[in-house]
Amino acid sequence: RKEVEQDPGPFNVPEGATVAFNCTYSNSASQSFFWYRQDCRKEPKLLMSVYSSGNEDGRFTAQLNRASQYISLLIRDSKLSDSATYLCVVNAAGGSYIPTFGRGTSLIVHP
Amino acid sequence: NAGVTQTPKFQVLKTGQSMTLQCAQDMNHEYMSWYRQDPGMGLRLIHYSVGAGITDQGEVPNGYNVSRSTTEDFPLRLLSAAPSQTSVYFCASSQTTTEAFFGQGTRLTVV
Numbered sequence: 001r002k003e004v005e006q007d008p009g010p011f012n013v014p015e016g017a018t019v020a021f022n023c024t025y026s027n028s029a030s031q032s033f034f035w036y037r038q039d040c041r042k043e044p045k046l047l048m049s050v051y052s053s054g055n056e057d058g059r060f061t062a063q064l065n066r067a068s069q070y071i072s073l074l075i076r077d078s079k080l081s082d083s084a085t086y087l088c089v090v091n092a093a094g095g096s097y098i099p100t101f102g103r104g105t106s107l108i109v110h111p
Numbered sequence: 112n113a114g115v116t117q118t119p120k121f122q123v124l125k126t127g128q129s130m131t132l133q134c135a136q137d138m139n140h141e142y143m144s145w146y147r148q149d150p151g152m153g154l155r156l157i158h159y160s161v162g163a164g165i166t167d168q169g170e171v172p173n174g175y176n177v178s179r180s181t182t183e184d185f186p187l188r189l190l191s192a193a194p195s196q197t198s199v200y201f202c203a204s205s206q207t208t209t210e211a212f213f214g215q216g217t218r219l220t221v222v
Contacts (some may be wrong), residue, residue, distance in 0.1 A: 031208055042215075043214065097205070098144050101153050103153030
């Protein structure tokens with residue numbers, strides 16, 4: 001079982017739609033959680049960190065559920081420019097803090 | 112403002128050739144890691160380092176070597192290139208609970 005699991009999609013949504021991605025992780029010792037965005041043929045870049053209390057950044061909301069070991073990302077009022085792959089990332093304690101990546105969820109926003 | 116510098120950006124090798132992918136960071140990060148990204152596979156960890164002089168294997172280490180003689184540098188060596196090593200390679204650096212910063216990637220083709 002992969003340590004970080006994501007639905008690869010693609011999620012194909014119209015502009016203005018609300019879309020949600022989920023991610024599950026297997027290591028209960030995980031300490032830090034992030035969502036990254038990756039555009040085609042580019043390096044991943046941090047979208048937002050995920051905090052236990054949940055956090056929001058403009059149209060983006062991230063939630064963490066430690067008991068169920070999942071992370072979510074909600075995108076409201078989708079824009080064409082939101083089209084990308086979204087990567088769920090977990091830093092686990094107890095060995096190394098090297099980031100572990102999910103395979104990514106592809107989002108396509110169409111007019 | 113360099114962050115993580117990764118070279119070269121593109122490389123074509125013949126089967127059996129060796130080469131070194133360079134990675135340098137100027138943020139004094141303890142953790143550095145190498146990933147490869149193949150279509151549909153997400154980022155898979157090759158090798159990582161939690162400090163100068165300390166390296167360890169990730170998920171897909173075969174055919175690669177690393178060393179970490181300084182905090183700043185973390186080169187990845189391909190010992191004898193094979194077509195299966197055709198991929199996009201990313202170097203990243205981070206601290207324990209912070210986000211990872213990536214180089215721009217190396218697109219490697221082995222013919």
